[in-house]
Amino acid sequence: MIEMTAVLGVxxxxxGMVLTPGPNMMYLVSRTVSQGxxxxxxxxxxxxxxxxxxxxAATVGITAVFAVVPGLYLTLKLAGAGYLAYLAWKALRxxxxxxxxxxxxxxxxxxxxxxGLVTNLLNPKIAIMYMALIPQFVDPAHGRIWLxxxxxxxxxxxxxxxxxxxxVLAAGAIAAFLAGRPLWLRAQRWVTGTLLGLVAVxxxxxxxxxxxx
Numbered sequence: 001m002i003e004m005t006a007v008l009g010v011x012x013x014x015x016g017m018v019l020t021p022g023p024n025m026m027y028l029v030s031r032t033v034s035q036g037x038x039x040x041x042x043x044x045x046x047x048x049x050x051x052x053x054x055x056x057a058a059t060v061g062i063t064a065v066f067a068v069v070p071g072l073y074l075t076l077k078l079a080g081a082g083y084l085a086y087l088a089w090k091a092l093r094x095x096x097x098x099x100x101x102x103x104x105x106x107x108x109x110x111x112x113x114x115x116g117l118v119t120n121l122l123n124p125k126i127a128i129m130y131m132a133l134i135p136q137f138v139d140p141a142h143g144r145i146w147l148x149x150x151x152x153x154x155x156x157x158x159x160x161x162x163x164x165x166x167x168v169l170a171a172g173a174i175a176a177f178l179a180g181r182p183l184w185l186r187a188q189r190w191v192t193g194t195l196l197g198l199v200a201v202x203x204x205x206x207x208x209x210x211x212x213x
Contacts, residue, residue, distance in 0.1 A: 002151055006137035009202075010152045013133050014159040016195030020088075023123045027116065028164055032171040035106055040168035042109045046116025048161055053121060054130045055153040059146050081204035083124060088200060092193035129156060136202070 018025070024047055032040030107115070120126060130153065138148045167174070 002137075002142060002148055003139065006139070006148075006152065007155060009137050010134060010155050011159055012195065012198075013129065013202075014156040015163070016198075017125050017129060018160045018163045019191070019195070020125075020193075022125050023119050024126075024160075024164065025167065027119045028168055029171050031107075031112060032168050035112075037168060037171075039107070039109075039112055040171060041165075042112040043116035044161070044164055044168055046113040046118075047120045047164065048157070049113075050117050050120025050123075051126070051153075051157045051160065054126055055150065055157065058130045058134065058153055059150045078204060081200045083128060085197065085200040088193045088195075088197035090193075092190060092197075 028040055028043055028047070031043045134149060134152050134156065137152055138145055142148065
């Protein structure tokens, strides 16, 4: 049985990740704004398959590897915390909005799907989520490790796909809304930057160790 604190922790981490501009958001928004909602949804389906690949890898043994080689886990955890802190700093510092319209070539559905998949598989934020963050919330006292990893991974996927789906559906309207409202852009950066900063601190200071199933 997974504790509610673990569920909430993964939800907050997943929300902070998905709301911070990164490879997935940039690709989905750029395709939606330039090619329409259908292209955005096809791209999102590729992203979803990428999540499933990470989920499968985490469920079948990444935690076990870390339990055998704790130094590798500690190194990845600290590197992940540093990367998240960097993303938080970038969000708070500001930058170009991912919702700015850009001219892109029209791609067929197969290429949109493939690019969504590859973008997600190469996304360091997602790698950190599955290899360093989710294991933080797995507790051997609450049942099988692989089952907890599976359930928490599913929660992350639901949060990420729900938010990304809403972003795709509203990308055009959001782009138009934010075009002349710098204050709203600043608020979004501060919220997401703060969330990511808190997750980075949590990841760096947590003393839990991964345990093999």
